[in-house]
Amino acid sequence: MYKVIDGPWAKEKWHVSLYNFVPEVRKQLGFADSIIISDCTLRDGEQQPGIVYSPEDKLKLALALDELGIHEIEVGMPSVSQGEQRAIKAIRKAGLKAKIRALCLATNADVDLALECGAEVVVVSLPSGYLQIAYKLQWPEEKMIETAIKVTKYAHERGLYVVFSPMDTTRSDPDFLERYLKAVVSEGGVDRVRLTDTTGAATPLAIKYLIRKMADLTHLPIEVHTHDDFGMATANILAGLEAGAAVASTSFNGMGERAGNGATEEVALALHVLYGIDLGIKLDRLYQTSLLFQEISGIKMQKHKAVGGETALCQEAGAVVDGWLKNPFTAEPYLPELVGQKTTIIMSKWSGKSSVAWKLKQLKIDANAEQIAEITTRLKEQSEKKKSHLSDEELLAICKEIL
Numbered sequence: 001m002y003k004v005i006d007g008p009w010a011k012e013k014w015h016v017s018l019y020n021f022v023p024e025v026r027k028q029l030g031f032a033d034s035i036i037i038s039d040c041t042l043r044d045g046e047q048q049p050g051i052v053y054s055p056e057d058k059l060k061l062a063l064a065l066d067e068l069g070i071h072e073i074e075v076g077m078p079s080v081s082q083g084e085q086r087a088i089k090a091i092r093k094a095g096l097k098a099k100i101r102a103l104c105l106a107t108n109a110d111v112d113l114a115l116e117c118g119a120e121v122v123v124v125s126l127p128s129g130y131l132q133i134a135y136k137l138q139w140p141e142e143k144m145i146e147t148a149i150k151v152t153k154y155a156h157e158r159g160l161y162v163v164f165s166p167m168d169t170t171r172s173d174p175d176f177l178e179r180y181l182k183a184v185v186s187e188g189g190v191d192r193v194r195l196t197d198t199t200g201a202a203t204p205l206a207i208k209y210l211i212r213k214m215a216d217l218t219h220l221p222i223e224v225h226t227h228d229d230f231g232m233a234t235a236n237i238l239a240g241l242e243a244g245a246a247v248a249s250t251s252f253n254g255m256g257e258r259a260g261n262g263a264t265e266e267v268a269l270a271l272h273v274l275y276g277i278d279l280g281i282k283l284d285r286l287y288q289t290s291l292l293f294q295e296i297s298g299i300k301m302q303k304h305k306a307v308g309g310e311t312a313l314c315q316e317a318g319a320v321v322d323g324w325l326k327n328p329f330t331a332e333p334y335l336p337e338l339v340g341q342k343t344t345i346i347m348s349k350w351s352g353k354s355s356v357a358w359k360l361k362q363l364k365i366d367a368n369a370e371q372i373a374e375i376t377t378r379l380k381e382q383s384e385k386k387k388s389h390l391s392d393e394e395l396l397a398i399c400k401e402i403l
Contacts, residue, residue, distance in 0.1 A: 014273045014334035021276075030212075032246040035271070035279060036071035038223065039264050041293060042087075043074045043103055045255035051297045055087035059094060061296060064289050065252075066096040069281045070264070072121065074249070077103040078113035085117050092118030101163070104155075106147050111155045121161040123194065124152050128177050129168025132198075145180055149188040156189020163223060165194040169210065170202035178217060185218045192221045194249065197236060200229030200259065204239035211243040225249035228259040237262035238270060252293045253301055253308055265290055265307040265339070273334055287340035307339050314344045316389070318352020321345055325358060348389035349380045363392065365399055374402050 004010075009018045019025060042058050045051065053061070058075065065073050075091050076084045092100050101121030104110035114122045126148050127133055133144060148164065155162045164184055166172065172180075184190055195210055202210070207224065214222050224240030224247070226233040237248050254263035265286040271277040290308030294300055303311040313336040315321050323330035328343070336343045347359060353369075356376045360367050367375065378398045383390055390398075 008276055010329075013338040015329035016274055016333050020274050029242050029275070030244045031241060031275070031277065032221070032244050034246065035241060035277065036247050037264060037268060037279060037281070038072035038074060038101070038247050038249045039065050039070045039252065040074040040225070040249055040261065041065070041252040041255055041264065043076050044225075044257060044261055045251045045253075045293075045297070046076070047257045048255045048260065048297075048299065051255070051299060053087070053296070055083055055090055057296050058087040059090045061293065062091045062096060062098075063094065064292050066098045067282070068285050068289050069279070070098050071279075072099040072101055072247075074101050074103060074123065075119075078117050078119075079105065079110050085113065088114075088117035088119060092120075099161075101161075103165075104151075106151045108151060108154050111151060111158065111160070114155075115158055115160065119160070121163060122155050123163040123165050124148070124155060125165040125167050125196075126151075127168050128166030128172040128180055129170075129198065130173050130176070131171060132168045141176055141179075145183045148180070148184045152184060152188035152190050154189075156191070161191050162189055163192045163194050164188070164190045165196050165225070167196050168198040169195045169214075170197045170206065171199070181214065181217045185220060190218075190220060192223055192247065193218050194223040194225055194247075195240065195245070197224075197226040197233075200227035200233060200236075202226075202236065204232065204235050207236045207239045208243040211240045211245050215244055221246040223247035223249050226262045227256065228254055228261060231259075233260065233262035234266045234270070237267050241271070253290055253297075253299070253305070255293070255297065255299060263306070263308075269307055269334075269339060273338075283338055284340045307341075311344070313341050314346060316346050316348055317350045318355050321355040321358070322352060325354060346389040347379055347383070347395050349383040351376065351379060351383075359395065360399070363396065363399075365396075365403070367399070367403060371402055375399060378402065 008021050009016050046053050062073055075088050078085050099120050102114040102119040103123045104114050106124055106126040152162050152164055211222050222245045224237055224245040226236040248267050250264040250267050251261035252264045254260040268281040286307055301308050303309050315324055320331045353372050353376050357372050
């Protein structure tokens with residue numbers, strides 16, 4: 001009998017790759033002593049085309065994030081509208097355990113609005129990317145530096161925790177970025193610096209390099225915020241954390257501008273299961289929270305989306321189901337209940353006799369081996385005609401004819 005290898009990769013509710021835990025891999029990880037998630041679905045997530053939240057929506061979603069155990073919630077940008085201000089005030093008044101933060105442009109007026117709304121944390125956003133500076137702001141570099149110093153200092157003096165976000169960090173001139181960060185940190189009022197991959201234009205290795213560089217330059221906690229234009233936002237968040245970033249700026253369901261952001265549920269689950277880092281997030285509420293965001297935003301996830309997709313933990317192929325029936329981990333890396341999901345097995349042309357036998361048992365239908373074989377054949381034929389899987393009702397109709 002071939003042995004099953006046990007270790008920290010194999011727990012009651014998951015069984016992942018042992019290679020995540022070999023010394024040669026682990027020694028490359030440089031995680032911060034403490035990591036938090038700063039969820040920005042109520043701000044960047046709302047900037048996804050077609051989404052507009054009411055103040056009531058934002059409050060309901062913020063309460064759900066807080067119940068989940070999210071540490072910090074970026075609830076909006078006060079200068080956007082009066083409705084945005086009402087939403088931030090209502091969330092702050094709700095007495096959440098999570099820190100409440102707001103995004104500000106680099107103006108004292110924006111900081112004042114954030115203060116008036118009750119924000120505890122502000123993100124002061126001002127570009128560092130050369131394209132943003134050359135074409136959007138058209139400012140001299142010295143004006144960029146002076147403005148960032150002035151506004152971060154202003155916010156800090158008013159008792160706010162200040163996150164400085166040099167927007168488009170991954171497309172910044174290295175020399176300017178170094179001067180920029182050193183000056184703002186030494187002369188302004190900054191508690192944390194955010195690496196912002198504004199257009200999702202960097203690779204995981206580039207993110208790691210920049211996180212280490214920014215930490216060396218500032219000696220402050222570094223936050224990592226990524227976009228998914230190349231489908232690497234979650235991987236880039238994890239790469240940033242591996243390099244020592246202390247804060248993951250993520251968005252539920254990966255919602256956000258253009259292709260979206262690193263997904264909160266993916267990052268939280270990956271840290272817990274693949275790296276063995278418990279952030280105190282209630283993983284069994286991830287799917288429920290994902291569904292709530294889908295309902296209120298009106299944006300349905302693709303069915304196979306990790307964690308929050310309707311069929312993310314669905315089994316179909318007969319050979320796969322045969323193994324799953326003997327041990328679920330032959331077919332999936334974690335049990336669906338870990339994230340509040342359920343395993344489903346669908347009936348289609350890919351189904352085998354063992355799948356059909358299992359399904360009939362669930363439906364409380366008795367059938368012998370010969371009947372199961374005939375049902376399986378009919379199932380495959382009908383599935384090919386339909387060009388889809390069959391519902392329980394359609395399978396029952398086949399059973400009624402044969403049995």
